[in-house]
Amino acid sequence: MRNLRIIIVNTVITAANAGDVAQRAQAARAQALREGLQEAGYDILASLPADMYLPDQIAQLQPDMIIIDAESDARDVLEHIVVATRDERRPIVLFTESEDEQSMEQAMRAGVSAYIVAGLKADRIKPVLNVALARFKQEQKLLTELSDTKHKLAERKVIERAKGLLMARHRLTEDQAYQKLRNMAMNKNLKLAEIAQRILDVEDLLG
Numbered sequence: 001m002r003n004l005r006i007i008i009v010n011t012v013i014t015a016a017n018a019g020d021v022a023q024r025a026q027a028a029r030a031q032a033l034r035e036g037l038q039e040a041g042y043d044i045l046a047s048l049p050a051d052m053y054l055p056d057q058i059a060q061l062q063p064d065m066i067i068i069d070a071e072s073d074a075r076d077v078l079e080h081i082v083v084a085t086r087d088e089r090r091p092i093v094l095f096t097e098s099e100d101e102q103s104m105e106q107a108m109r110a111g112v113s114a115y116i117v118a119g120l121k122a123d124r125i126k127p128v129l130n131v132a133l134a135r136f137k138q139e140q141k142l143l144t145e146l147s148d149t150k151h152k153l154a155e156r157k158v159i160e161r162a163k164g165l166l167m168a169r170h171r172l173t174e175d176q177a178y179q180k181l182r183n184m185a186m187n188k189n190l191k192l193a194e195i196a197q198r199i200l201d202v203e204d205l206l207g
Contacts, residue, residue: 003042003043004064004065005062006042006043006044006066007046007047007048007065007066008033008034008037008047009047009048009054009069010069026069032121033069034047035122037125042129045061046061050068050076050081054084058084065091065092067092067129068081068096070095075106078107089111091113091136092114096115096116098117113136114128114135155192159181162181162200163181181195184199
């Protein structure tokens with residue numbers, strides 16, 4: 001099994017602001033995060049700024065997980081991450097020093113799988129990422145099940161409408177109409193819902 005492929009999104013440290021105390025702290029945190037990930041055996045694809053190019057870079061790199069290293073309010077970072085993962089969701093872990101409840105709620109609504117406050121320690125990184133990955137997989141499973149349920153309900157409504165149409169038009173019983181639908185589907189090598197939709201489409205065209 002291959003290692004988890006990760007990208008880190010954080011603040012860019014430039015020569016112009018590297019002397020600032022907060023920026024030095026951010027640089028130290030970024031270094032600690034990188035060392036912790038390497039010690040845990042993860043594959044770090046890149047360390048990227050949260051800018052307008054981030055969605056394209058994520059699409060190109062195809063990471064398994066995104067880690068955000070934010071000293072305080074990560075609102076701007078999350079906006080870029082949301083755009084970047086809109087079509088293909090990925091587990092997101094946010095390490096921050098902010099304990100603001102509103103920021104936490106915004107992060108979770110944006111799709112963050114784990115929000116870790118003041119927890120950037122090498123020995124904590126692997127279990128935190130494992131929990132975030134497990135939670136993400138569970139959420140995706142629930143979303144898939146919900147989508148499947150909605151799809152099946154929609155198909156059932158289509159079948160019921162087509163069955164009712166056949167009953168009215170050919171004076172069939174419910175069982176006879178259902179059997180007629182099944183036979184038509186088998187003859188056309190289509191699913192029951194597909195043949196039912198075709199019947200409804202023809203009815204709409206003919207008025």
